[in-house]
Amino acid sequence: MCYTCCQSAESGADAINPCLCGAPETRRAMARIEADISRREFLGGSAAVVGLFAGFGLAPTELRAQTPGRPKLLTNLRYFDGTTLAMQTGRDILIEGSRITALPAAGTGPAEAEVIDCGGRAVTPGLIDCHWHATLVSVSQIVALTQDIAFVHLVSGQEAGATLMRGFTTVRDTGGPVFGLKMAVDRGVVAGPRIFPSGAMISQTSGHGDFRLLSSLPRMDADPADYTERTGVAAIADGRDEVLRRTREQLMRGASQIKIMAGGGVSSLYDPLDTAQFLEEEMEAAVRAAADWGTYVCAHVYTPEGIRRSLRAGVKSIEHGQLADTETIRMMREEGAWWSIQPFLADEDANPRTDPIQRAKQLEVAEGTVRAFEEGRAEGVNMAFGTDILMNPGGSSSQGRQLAKLARFMSPLEALRMATGAAGDLLALSGPRAPYDGRLGVIAEGALADLLVWDGDPETDLAFLGDPDSTLRLVMKDGRVFKETL
Incomplete structure (x- = not known):
């Protein structure tokens, strides 16, 4: 002036x-x-940020020259549409923008389209992991609970690109501070899968999401929030009013569904596996708040009592549930709930557990896994695939291999359907809170163009999913090619 x-x-x-x-x-x-x-x-700031990400291996790269506005036509292929339990032939796949717009008879697609010759290979929808922790998957538990959250976010950005390159074009994030990563992926700052975020896991005091040390007790009203609460990993809530508050906070942040802890867990030290967590009226508070926003609640829980309590409260997706008995499995079917189940087999791909308390709980869950898959299928429960690879540096590379394991319980195409069409139906429960407009997990007219081209035969064996570096020849997400080695 x-x-x-x-x-x-x-x-x-x-x-x-x-x-x-x-x-x-x-x-x-x-x-x-x-x-x-x-x-x-x-x-200048954007250039600096992109430079930072590039130095960390996170910047998105255009791996195939693509002409904006020009349709793409995948030809010379066999495809699994995500629902029909057979490989289909005689059609091409036409993509315009971000969507599949037609499945024309082979050789009849538009002349102006960019042709991608798949060489007779198998084409599938992009894979979906319905139980993923994008910010917690590739760091150890001690890092996740104590280190600078900026480091955790940088690791998660690197992991997001690796997840996409394994063929998982969508994940449902079931707990953690993932909103920033989702924004970065959606805006093209980093490459990664579509993310359906839950935000902080909502847990009672002493519940599976309460990772405080015993030396932190007792917690008084004036005490500051714990590290995991401050960073958005978990939100501790007791009583109906507090559950309502924490649920609404996650919805305000952009949650597409809400995650509550309804029973004991493996990775936490102080909540026995057999415990039921949250009173039914507390769960109902979360369910009603989510329903007011047009979405639903999923619940971490293993035991029959915890599952039945969750179902009575209106929970729509049971996460894990390997200890369910026959009566409880039938209740899941009758309620039309989804069973988001993982191949927890205490094998070489299991999340590492050295503490004897954690290890004992892990083995107990593994003992129920085979029966849960077999009886769940026999009873006709809606089932979708997830991995729950958690606080396990290096373990994420087993993501496709864990999907392939489902072929021991069912046919390969049934297993593949759990991670494509069935998983897409589960994601659709988010209704107006779904962050992406369009069908996922299927090859169909109008669906979002998330497509994979594989060396392998999904009708006979899924082992090829475990080696995506060699067998995954094309990755397309949202109509954009991220990998192509055809």
Whole structure:
């Protein structure tokens, strides 16, 4: 501001005020200057951010020259549509923009389309992992619970790109501070899968999401939030009012579904596996708050009592549930609930557990896994695939291999359907809170164009899923090619 001129004008020394500081033309000029400075700062800052991510291996790269607006036509292929238990032939797949717009008879697609010859290979929908922790998968438990959250986020960004390159084009994140990663993926800052976020896992005091040390007790009303609560890993809530508050906070942040802890877990030390967690009225509070926003609640739980309590409260998706008995499995079917189940077999791919308490719980869950898969299928429960690879550096590479394990319980195409069409139906429960507009997990007209081309035969064996570096020849997400080695 022109201080001297203004002072003279205010004192009456000049008959005419020479100061134009507040004049409309001056304000417009200043606005243009500030806008230009802001634009330059934004561009410079963006370049710095992209440079940072590139140095960490996170920046998205265009692996195939693609002409915007030009349709793509996948030809010379066999495909699994995500629902029909057979490989189909005689058709091509036409993609315009982000969607599959037609399945024309082979050789009849538009002449102007960019042709991608699949060489007779198998094409499947992009895979979906319905129980994933994008920010917690590739760090150890001690890092996740104590280290600078910025480091955790950088690791999660790197892992997001690796997840996409394994063929998992969508994940349902069932707990953790994932909103920033989702924003970065959706805006193209990093490559990664579509993310259906739950936000912080909502847990009672002493529940599976309460990772505090015993030395932190007792917690008083004036005490600050624990690290896991401050960073958005978990939210501890007791009583109906507090559950309502924490549920609404996650919805405000953009949760597509809500995750509650309804029973004991393996990775936590102080909640025995057999415990039932949250009173039914507390669960109902979360369910009603989610329903008001047009979405649903999923619940971490293993035991029959915890599962039945969750179902009575209106929970729509049971996470894990390997200790369910026959009566409880039938209740899941009758309620039309989904069983988001993982191949927990205490094998070489299991999350590492050295503490004897954790290890004992892990073995107990593994003992129920085979029966849970077999009886769940026999009773006709809606089942979708997830891995729950958690706090396990290096373990994420087993993601496709864990899906392949399901072929021991069912036919290969049935197993593949659990991670494509069936998983897409589960994601659709988010209704208006679904972050992406369109069907997922299927090859069908109007579906979102998430497609994979494989060396392998899904009708006979799924072992090829475990070696995506060699067998996954094309990755397309949202109509964009991220990998192509055809």
